[in-house]
């Protein structure tokens with residue numbers, strides 16, 4: 485059988501997607517050489533962005549797999565090299581080309597990314613679990629999704645997503661690790677061990693600003709921000725840094741929880757943001773006999789929705805009620821979000837229903853300039 489042509493080899497490599505940059509390696513200047521000898525043995529030289537790239541194994545496997553699929557290929561040898569400083573800066577310029585001016589790309593007028601800041605009145609209501617599951621559900625539908633773990637003191641997103649890898653740096657650009665097709669950045673990826681982060685407002689603001697400017701997310705359909713509980717500095721920073729962000733409020737059914745959650749949502753009035761909806765978590769527990777038990781009371785989500793609608797003077801929808809489910813907690817503990825690991829479970833079904841609503845929400849025009857002026 486004839487050895488494959490150079491064009492066929494390149495076409496095969498064009499199907500290999502860089503795991504961090506989510507673009508074909510051929511477009512990223514990562515293919516230095518590829519050639520086949522008469523016996524069908526292929527040699528591919530691939531340039532990594534940095535030495536010791538944590539994804540070298542994934543890239544090598546991807547290249548080998550893509551080339552082995554070609555007719556006439558009998559073996560593949562992958563050699564890894566590292567980009568020169570010049571090549572890295574060209575790559576950075578290429579990636580930044582879609583966002584020429586320095587700043588937060590999500591604020592560009594042309595940006596169509598929907599931004600949801602997930603807030604809660606108090607801790608432990610499941611805000612982070614809801615965030616990662618909604619993100620994974622939307623990514624599984626084919627949307628391009630990112631998460632900024634802005635819960636700076638209590639970061640938990642990397643664990644819930646099963647990410648242990650640290651972000652790769654290309655000069656001053658930071659490439660976020662990807663898990664379950666979602667790009668994730670968290671302060672937890674920059675601290676060693678389980679050290680507490682003792683930062684005050686201005687430092688938090690700068691950290692968040694850096695995440696939003698220097699982290700290369702590329703074009704996203706949806707960006708989630710997992711906020712710390714309550715109405716602290718981070719919520720205000722998010723409103724300032726991302727004025728288009730809409731607030732998703734997570735609460736439990738308990739009346740007292742709804743009271744505190746109302747404050748987290750009502751911040752929208754001061755910041756001029758929209759409230760995208762309310763999610764009630766831990767709504768009930770299904771017992772082995774099939775009956776349900778309302779462990780934390782009932783009605784909190786509905787009450788919160790009604791009160792927030794009055795406060796923000798717009799209809800706020802109760803997007804869904806998620807039951808208590810051991811599988812949800814277990815999935816979180818091992819980094820396997822329930823919407824992917826156990827999609828048939830009742831909690832996953834509720835989360836998938838909410839994701840569906842978010843996926844089809846029309847872009848709101850409230851508060852946005854329509855570019856027309858009255859005569």
Ligand SMILES: Nc1ncnc2c1ncn2[C@@H]1O[C@H](COP(=O)(O)OP(=O)(O)OP(=O)(O)O)[C@@H](O)[C@H]1O
Pocket residue numbers: 604606607608609610611612613614635638640712713765766806807808809810812813814816817831
């Ligand atoms: N519906 C649910 N069923 C069972 N366990 C749940 C459910 N929702 C959340 N949990 C569990 O509750 C705990 C707290 O959840 P999570 O960390 O998502 O809350 P949080 O509001 O983000 O907390 P914090 O604000 O303190 O970070 C986790 O162990 C999680 O697995």
